[in-house]
Amino acid sequence: MLEIEELKKIVIEAIEDVKGINLSVLDVKGKTSVTDLMIIVSGNTSRQVRAIANSVIMAVKKNGHPPLGAEGEEYGEWALVDLGDIIVHIMQPSIRDFYNLEKLWGEDSPVAADGS
Numbered sequence: 001m002l003e004i005e006e007l008k009k010i011v012i013e014a015i016e017d018v019k020g021i022n023l024s025v026l027d028v029k030g031k032t033s034v035t036d037l038m039i040i041v042s043g044n045t046s047r048q049v050r051a052i053a054n055s056v057i058m059a060v061k062k063n064g065h066p067p068l069g070a071e072g073e074e075y076g077e078w079a080l081v082d083l084g085d086i087i088v089h090i091m092q093p094s095i096r097d098f099y100n101l102e103k104l105w106g107e108d109s110p111v112a113a114d115g116s
Contacts, residue, residue, distance in 0.1 A: 014059035046076025
């Protein structure tokens with residue numbers, strides 16, 4: 001089993017290989033029991049969103065850590081790759097702006113602000 005830092009490095013390299021843009025890594029440990037890190041990245045087109053998701057899936061599989069699940073790749077607006085300790089969100093910019101996960105889960109999130 002890969003350590004979380006090693007897995008994060010593999011994911012980021014896979015994203016960079018297909019030119020993912022506006023990469024953000026959020027530490028959500030203590031904010032949710034679902035995962036420890038969220039990696040959020042944009043792809044300009046549905047084709048690029050699918051390519052980034054596929055790149056992440058192939059890279060982690062190659063390193064012996066197959067995803068627990070993946071959703072949304074067929075549509076290419078918002079794809080999610082669940083790696084357990086890390087969840088990767090790949091979105092087109094308009095979808096990313098609308099859902100604003102960085103605000104929801106980032107340091108300024110209400111969960112973080114009230115200390116719970």
